Amino acid sequence: MRGIVNTPCSHCPLRDVAIFKQQQKRELQLIESLRGDQIVRPMGAVLIAEGAAQTALYTLFAGWAFRYKTLTDGRRQILNFLLPGDFIGLQQKVADGATHGVEALTEVWLCPFPRDAVWELHRQAPELGYDITWLAAHEESLVDNNLLSVGRRSAKERLATLLMLLFKRAAALLPPEQRQRVPFPLTQQHMADALGLSLAHTHRTLRELERLGLHHIEDGLLSLPNPRALARVADVWGDGVPPERPLI
Template identity: 45%
Template sequence: MPCEQCPLRRMDVLRDFSPDELDFIRSFKSGELNIEAGSSILLQGTNSAYLYTVLVGWAFRYKSLPDGRRQILNFAMPSDFLGLQGTVADEMQHSVEALTDMTLCIFPREKLWSLYSRFPALAYDVTWLAAREEQILDESLLSIGRRTAIERMAYLFLHLFVRAEEVSLTRGNTIQFPFTQQHIADTLGMSLVHANKTLKKLTATRTMRWKGRVFEILDRDGLAKIANFEFPGPHKRPFI
């Protein structure tokens, strides 16, 4: 798909490129990759020659222990940038798996220096994306370390809903999330049994419901109060 026809460019939340920036991104992009749900995009401990922007679909980023236990670090959805860590660390320190069928824009890692050297505004955008990822990890650590079980689950649902809402994946107060309770448990550092019990307690507050993977917010302010969640104000954010 030509960059000037990219559906991400029509989203109000994402900033516009200048003509020169768009020309560069067009030359930076080497193609698109279709990925089936359940496929690995990046693997912990390996090298990758490419960076990716999510065009369509959902993925999750995670780390694994030798015995197979995993910690989900974050979820990726359209406009999110994958693989930047490998540029600094030479190899990936985490894995990324597709939750749904996906389409990814492919960027050769070797061309990243051209972006930094020729387009300071795009270089700032990459730095902004890295800082945003750090901010999300900060909140995740706060949840696991200090929020109660019901608070951390409420926060996760709201955080993912707001991100999805920004990129037009929601319909009113509803969305079909592509993940399971096991994914939630692995994100929040809970057992599956604990996650199930916590979900029932959160549902009993009548601020939300999640059935058949369809999530609905019934009381946005009430759910935010449980989560100690602050809604972001209107803003334009970068993407590559």
């Protein structure tokens, strides 16, 4: 993957993935008219700097990223991970500047929108405005889950929960036949920072889960040999089909 590709939104391959709801033609045209040329950024790039004043908006088209906050002495907390289809930059609207940073976990492809696109979408298409509210509320529910983990789960339970939920999200983006092993670009440091653990303890706990046959990571791919048992450790439920989600 390199260079710039500008697939029109009406032919966007992401939109064919089952978890995304179909947009009406009018709405799709509006999105396309606001969208700028796709951008590619390398692994590790800071997409939005913590504290940046004016930042752009993006839909993550390909690759993974994460939102994070840091304390002045460098301690870092990852808030949640961003996968293709996630919308980046909503938060800036509420605080005159970014209260968190966003960093690319892999090479990422972004569909940029001007800063006032959030307002334009609301104004010109209530349906899309509603979709944006939906995305904001959905991202909050991810953070809620992480907070529950970090606040009340043991290290083992936290890792189990993280692996479980990321596996589900990653799998949902793949064709059914490829869902045994899903892309998993996190380092142990990322997991530690997401779960509020030290690197050493994350490593030990991860090894324990692997010894129990609950997960396996190899070549950047994650597989869960015994999802039931892992879900039991994680205390994570809700097997139902996740609701369709909007894609801006």
